[in-house]
Amino acid sequence: MGAVVGTLTMQTKQRRPSREIMHLSFSFPSPADKTDDELEMTMVCHRPEGLDQLEAQTNFSKQELQILYRGFKNECPSGVVNEETFKHIYAQFFPHGDASMYAHYLFNAFDTTNNGSIKFKDFVMGLSILLRGTLREKLEWTFHLYDINRDGYINREEMTEIVRAIYDMMGKYTYPALKGDVPQQHVDAFFQKMDKNKDGVVTLEEFVIACQEDETMMRSMQLFENVM
Amino acid sequence: MAAGVATWLPFARAAAVGWLPLAKKTMPKPPVDNTSRSDEILYVNVSGVRFQTWKNTLDRYPDTLLGSSEKEFFYNEDTQEYFFDRDPEMFRHILNFYRTGKLHYPRHECIQAFDEELAFYGIVPEIIGDCCMEEYRDRKKENQERLAEDTEANEASDAPLPPHSTSRERLWRAFENPHTSTMALVFYYVTGFFIAVSVIANVVETVPCRPPKGSVKDLPCGEKYQLAFFCMDTACVLIFTFEYLMRLFAAPSRCKFMRSVMSVIDVVAIMPYYIGLVMPENEDVSGAFVTLRVFRVFRIFKFSRHSQGLRILGYTLKSCASELGFLLFSLTMAIIIFATVMFYAEKGTKGSTFTSIPASFWYTIVTMTTLGLVKLDSVLQKHWSQVYHQNFIRLKVRLARIRMAKKGTTNAFLQYKEDRDRDSDSTALCVKNRSAFEHQHHHLLHCLEKTTNHEFTDEMNYSELCMTESVGFRTSRSTSLSSQQGAQNNSTGCCPRRARRRAAMRLANSTVSVSRGSVQELDTLHIKTTSIPPQTRSSLNAQADDLKLNCGEQDFTAAIISIPTPPANTPDESLPPSPAPIPGILRNTRATAYTHDTVKISSL
Numbered sequence: 143m144g145a146v147v148g149t150l151t152m153q154t155k156q157r158r159p160s161r162e163i164m165h166l167s168f169s170f171p172s173p174a175d176k177t178d179d180e181l182e183m184t185m186v187c188h189r190p191e192g193l194d195q196l197e198a199q200t201n202f203s204k205q206e207l208q209i210l211y212r213g214f215k216n217e218c219p220s221g222v223v224n225e226e227t228f229k230h231i232y233a234q235f236f237p238h239g240d241a242s243m244y245a246h247y248l249f250n251a252f253d254t255t256n257n258g259s260i261k262f263k264d265f266v267m268g269l270s271i272l273l274r275g276t277l278r279e280k281l282e283w284t285f286h287l288y289d290i291n292r293d294g295y296i297n298r299e300e301m302t303e304i305v306r307a308i309y310d311m312m313g314k315y316t317y318p319a320l321k322g323d324v325p326q327q328h329v330d331a332f333f334q335k336m337d338k339n340k341d342g343v344v345t346l347e348e349f350v351i352a353c354q355e356d357e358t359m360m361r362s363m364q365l366f367e368n369v370m
Numbered sequence: 371m372a373a374g375v376a377t378w379l380p381f382a383r384a385a386a387v388g389w390l391p392l393a394k395k396t397m398p399k400p401p402v403d404n405t406s407r408s409d410e411i412l413y414v415n416v417s418g419v420r421f422q423t424w425k426n427t428l429d430r431y432p433d434t435l436l437g438s439s440e441k442e443f444f445y446n447e448d449t450q451e452y453f454f455d456r457d458p459e460m461f462r463h464i465l466n467f468y469r470t471g472k473l474h475y476p477r478h479e480c481i482q483a484f485d486e487e488l489a490f491y492g493i494v495p496e497i498i499g500d501c502c503m504e505e506y507r508d509r510k511k512e513n514q515e516r517l518a519e520d521t522e523a524n525e526a527s528d529a530p531l532p533p534h535s536t537s538r539e540r541l542w543r544a545f546e547n548p549h550t551s552t553m554a555l556v557f558y559y560v561t562g563f564f565i566a567v568s569v570i571a572n573v574v575e576t577v578p579c580r581p582p583k584g585s586v587k588d589l590p591c592g593e594k595y596q597l598a599f600f601c602m603d604t605a606c607v608l609i610f611t612f613e614y615l616m617r618l619f620a621a622p623s624r625c626k627f628m629r630s631v632m633s634v635i636d637v638v639a640i641m642p643y644y645i646g647l648v649m650p651e652n653e654d655v656s657g658a659f660v661t662l663r664v665f666r667v668f669r670i671f672k673f674s675r676h677s678q679g680l681r682i683l684g685y686t687l688k689s690c691a692s693e694l695g696f697l698l699f700s701l702t703m704a705i706i707i708f709a710t711v712m713f714y715a716e717k718g719t720k721g722s723t724f725t726s727i728p729a730s731f732w733y734t735i736v737t738m739t740t741l742g743l744v745k746l747d748s749v750l751q752k753h754w755s756q757v758y759h760q761n762f763i764r765l766k767v768r769l770a771r772i773r774m775a776k777k778g779t780t781n782a783f784l785q786y787k788e789d790r791d792r793d794s795d796s797t798a799l800c801v802k803n804r805s806a807f808e809h810q811h812h813h814l815l816h817c818l819e820k821t822t823n824h825e826f827t828d829e830m831n832y833s834e835l836c837m838t839e840s841v842g843f844r845t846s847r848s849t850s851l852s853s854q855q856g857a858q859n860n861s862t863g864c865c866p867r868r869a870r871r872r873a874a875m876r877l878a879n880s881t882v883s884v885s886r887g888s889v890q891e892l893d894t895l896h897i898k899t900t901s902i903p904p905q906t907r908s909s910l911n912a913q914a915d916d917l918k919l920n921c922g923e924q925d926f927t928a929a930i931i932s933i934p935t936p937p938a939n940t941p942d943e944s945l946p947p948s949p950a951p952i953p954g955i956l957r958n959t960r961a962t963a964y965t966h967d968t969v970k971i972s973s974l
Contacts, residue, residue, distance in 0.1 A: 205409070208409075212377070213376075235382045269380065269384055288391075308818070315827050317826075317832070319835070328392060349391075358394070362393060365386060365397050368402070
């Protein structure tokens with residue numbers, strides 16, 4: 143039929159210091175035929191930058207990065223997490239309800255390059271901000287999480303989506319039973335607190351200031367004390 | 371939970387930042403993690419073969435021996451390693467389970483040895499991966515059947531008789547084990563001989579003999595030497611009747627004996643003779659009587675008492691009865707189809723032998739069997755069983771696993787809440803029992819509760835509470851730590867705190883006194899109204915899976931399990947994984963134990 147063509151491309155460190163991509167593809171050269179797509183095996187393997195560089199860019203120590211990478215690599219041997227896997231992992235922590243929507247927003251927040259997959263570097267940078275970042279950085283990250291369409295403002299619809307996603311994680315069996323308008327009330331309360339100039343959207347500055355004024359929230363920041 | 375999930379817990383906890391701006395209340399303090407941050411390599415010496423692994427790897431499954439503090443019992447201070455005097459080959463698979471999250475079954479190993487290793491290390495066989503699960507189940511079933519046969523055989527062993535056995539017992543033993551006494555052996559051979567004689571006589575009497583003087587036609591020997599054959603037949607039947615009556619007398623349980631296969635065969639073998647004696651020498655009836663004589667051939671089955679091989683054949687047929695049934699069914703279908711086709715095809719032709727569809731059956735059967743279409747069927751068989759396994763059994767196994775894991779998590783979390791709300795003194799012990807991972811996970815769930823201002827409950831409580839809300843009862847909230855041990859307390863843990871934990875868990879699942887009938891009604895209603903299609907595997911949605919559960923009893927029993935539960939004979943956990951219904955056990959306990967401050971209906 144056709145010869146098996148194997149290509150191996152590797153970009154050395156001198157030329158491009160950012161990343162190594164190993165791209166192995168064996169394909170039968172008949173691109174028009176749909177059935178041959180099944181035979182094509184492409185193995186994409188992403189390797190992160192060196193440990194030293196990651197240590198410099200994040201607030202983690204080498205050992206912590208090692209531990210994180212081992213877990214990451216175990217679950218995703220190919221070096222990237224796609225959204226499906228991400229949702230699956232996150233759902234394991236919330237077996238009662240449906241964590242897929244919140245996981246989706248989280249995925250988008252971690253995927254800073256917006257290419258549909260999270261590499262180890264993205265993962266670790268996100269974690270670094272959340273666990274070891276300054277207060278301002280954490281609040282900014284949260285703002286970006288809420289700002290689904292990345293327009294710099296949080297409007298009611300976005301907030302309703304987020305709140306609904308969070309309530310979905312509770313599942314059906316809650317006490318007291320979840321009524322339909324509870325998420326909406328929660329959103330209203332949020333806007334009342336955050337939206338200072340009552341223009342219907344929350345900007346980054348409003349968000350940061352309101353959060354810093356919120357005693358409850360500041361006390362809750364202890365949540366991240368000893369996560370790693 | 372899957373292997374790597376434990377290592378993603380920091381990420382899940384970090385992601386909780388998204389809840390903070392929404393929470394009305396302060397988040398609870400995170401659990402203190404006293405263990406060292408840095409991961410260390412553990413050395414595990416299994417009968418001389420040294421394995422090394424990260425401590426985190428073993429911590430992934432805190433409910434197993436290696437993941438819990440139980441392994442400390444095997445720690446050797448001098449060599450600074452954990453020593454297990456077990457099979458190193460098997461240990462490789464066990465360790466791989468921790469590393470990859472999948473347990474594989476090595477095909478060349480004995481199934482019992484494998485099971486024993488799993489039991490030792492506290493791993494439930496249910497988590498064997500899909501790739502190896504069918505093989506495991508098949509081997510297990512085979513083994514169990516063999517064991518069952520062995521125990522049966524052992525019961526009828528040649529062990530010496532207990533003293534003071536009655537003559538009846540001795541007689542029964544003589545029948546069952548002819549080797550025990552000479553008399554029995556003699557009797558055994560005599561009956562065997564007479565069976566053979568009877569069968570041969572049946573065959574020979576139909577052979578044409580030379581006609582008597584004066585006649586031309588050939589006669590079957592049976593009619594020529596009628597008296598001789600009759601005498602032989604009588605003798606045989608007498609012996610068989612005598613034997614049957616003696617067995618009936620000696621049998622320890624007459625009803626059971628009469629229902630057994632061998633006894634039925636005995637009866638069928640001797641009945642035609644007696645019926646023939648009773649029947650008048652009438653021409654009309656003798657036609658039916660001739661049919662009865664066919665049953666005499668069943669005497670040949672009496673040989674199965676004398677032959678082990680025949681018995682084994684019988685067992686084999688019995689064990690593949692379902693497949694045989696399917697085979698017959700599919701054959702019948704094919705026969706009917708082809709016979710119909712042949713009949714209608716040949717309908718117009720003169721002189722066709724296919725006068726009706728049943729008449730074409732014979733042609734079809736002969737053709738099919740000659741051409742070996744039966745072989746084709748057996749190939750279909752094999753694939754059919756494969757497909758059946760794939761589609762149904764695997765699905766069932768997977769659902770059962772998901773259900774189990776989910777129930778485990780739910781109720782572990784509810785238990786955590788119970789402990790938290792009780793006095794800190796009494797919980798100190800219970801709390802240590804759980805791993806750091808569980809603590810952190812539960813803390814995370816607690817944070818979510820605080821964010822949404824709602825609490826997690828399980829299905830039963832939810833339906834009960836819905837019911838009480840709708841009927842308007844006030845739920846009285848009182849703490850009562852009366853240790854109500856349920857009826858099926860399978861193993862009283864050596865540790866009293868474990869018993870308390872179990873009691874508390876049952877209390878946590880118990881509800882206010884509501885009439886049983888109405889709750890059941892609500893449950894069925896509850897199940898009927900929601901019909902959500904099953905979610906993707908990535909979202910373990912409580913709704914879809916719980917719909918498949920029977921309302922009520924099964925939930926409670928499953929409630930006592932935590933993931934993953936090892937089988938009952940390990941000291942660590944104490945309850946079997948398979949939910950067995952405990953009817954009404956937990957409905958009887960009526961005290962609730964929610965003590966925390968406020969659970970108001972949220973009016974945000």
